Amino acid sequence: GESVGLHLPTLSVQEGDNSIINCAYSNSASDYFIWYKQESGKGPQFIIDIRSNMDKRQGQRVTVLLNKTVKHLSLQIAATQPGDSAVYFCAENAGGTSYGKLTFGQGTILTVHP
Amino acid sequence: DADVTQTPRNRITKTGKRIMLECSQTKGHDRMYWYRQDPGLGLRLIYYSFDVKDINKGEISDGYSVSRQAQAKFSLSLESAIPNQTALYFCATSENREYRNREQFFGPGTRLTVL
Numbered sequence: 001g002e003s004v005g006l007h008l009p010t011l012s013v014q015e016g017d018n019s020i021i022n023c024a025y026s027n028s029a030s031d032y033f034i035w036y037k038q039e040s041g042k043g044p045q046f047i048i049d050i051r052s053n054m055d056k057r058q059g060q061r062v063t064v065l066l067n068k069t070v071k072h073l074s075l076q077i078a079a080t081q082p083g084d085s086a087v088y089f090c091a092e093n094a095g096g097t098s099y100g101k102l103t104f105g106q107g108t109i110l111t112v113h114p
Numbered sequence: 115d116a117d118v119t120q121t122p123r124n125r126i127t128k129t130g131k132r133i134m135l136e137c138s139q140t141k142g143h144d145r146m147y148w149y150r151q152d153p154g155l156g157l158r159l160i161y162y163s164f165d166v167k168d169i170n171k172g173e174i175s176d177g178y179s180v181s182r183q184a185q186a187k188f189s190l191s192l193e194s195a196i197p198n199q200t201a202l203y204f205c206a207t208s209e210n211r212e213y214r215n216r217e218q219f220f221g222p223g224t225r226l227t228v229l
Contacts, residue, residue: 008154032216043118043204043220044157089156093216101172102218104149104156 008087010109019077021108023090028071030092034102035064035075038087047075047088077110085112117141118221120205126227133192135224137205144210146188147218148172148180150201157204163188164210195228202226 013019025033031052036044050057050064050073057064063076073090087109091102118139127133137146144165149157149172159172161180169180177199179191192199202225206218 034217041222043206043222045220046217049217101159101162102216104158106154106156 008106008109010111012111012113013080015080015082015112015114017080019075019080019084019110019112021075021077021088021110023073023075023105023108025071025073025090025092025103025105027092027094027103029094030103031095032093033064033066033073034091034093035062035073036089036091036104037084038089038107040086044089080110080112082112082114085110118205118207118219120203120221120224122224123222124225126229127195128229129194129196131195131228133195133226135190135203135205135226137188137190137221139186139205139207139219139221141207141219142185143207143219144185145208146182147206147208148178148188148190149204149206150174150199151204151223152201160190160203192226192228195226197228200226200228 034049035047037047038044048059048062048064050066055066061078065074087107089107090105093102121136147162148160151157158174160178161172162170163182166182181189202223204223205221208218
């Protein structure tokens with residue numbers, strides 16, 4: 001998993017397995033969270049987002065879970081594929097005067113083996 | 115994202131040189147951002163602009179300046195480059211509607227090396 005301020009973690013999985021990438025955030029005022037995927041040589045690409053009034057949100061093969069009590073966010077990728085290999089970042093936003101400013105975690109490297 | 119372009123894509127320069135990185139977007143977004151990314155670290159915000167007349171410092175603005183020439187253009191300058199500014203630089207844009215998603219759309223990045 002990942003936590004702002006710690007070393008970049010890695011996750012290796014076999015193709016077809018489910019992957020879970022974790023993120024701990026520190027700002028209890030954050031009310032919007034995003035997961036980004038960054039492939040080598042490219043800019044971050046939006047995967048899925050969630051607002052703080054939700055605990056879970058599903059997309060295509062991805063699910064984001066939010067636990068505000070412990071300030072924890074996770075990204076679940078179902079049936080992981082080699083094309084999912086990338087660095088995954090969580091980002092948070094507190095709204096209000098911070099609206100529009102995203103604070104990024106340090107990322108998790110996901111490697112999917114065929 | 116092809117809607118956000120950055121030039122140059124790669125640049126090698128020497129200490130003390132002035133460098134400008136340019137960002138253009140065709141998404142029609144009001145908000146633009148500059149980030150730097152270092153190995154093993156996430157993205158850190160350098161400067162951001164919520165409209166043409168608005169410029170704000172991010173968490174690591176020292177040694178950098180920006181110019182918002184138009185809604186579609188936001189440039190980042192290093193007045194006197196130093197080696198620890200060697201990094202990958204990303205431009206991003208987002209909409210200006212509070213109740214819409216706060217997703218940011220990123221350019222492909224500029225790899226800058228300061229010797």
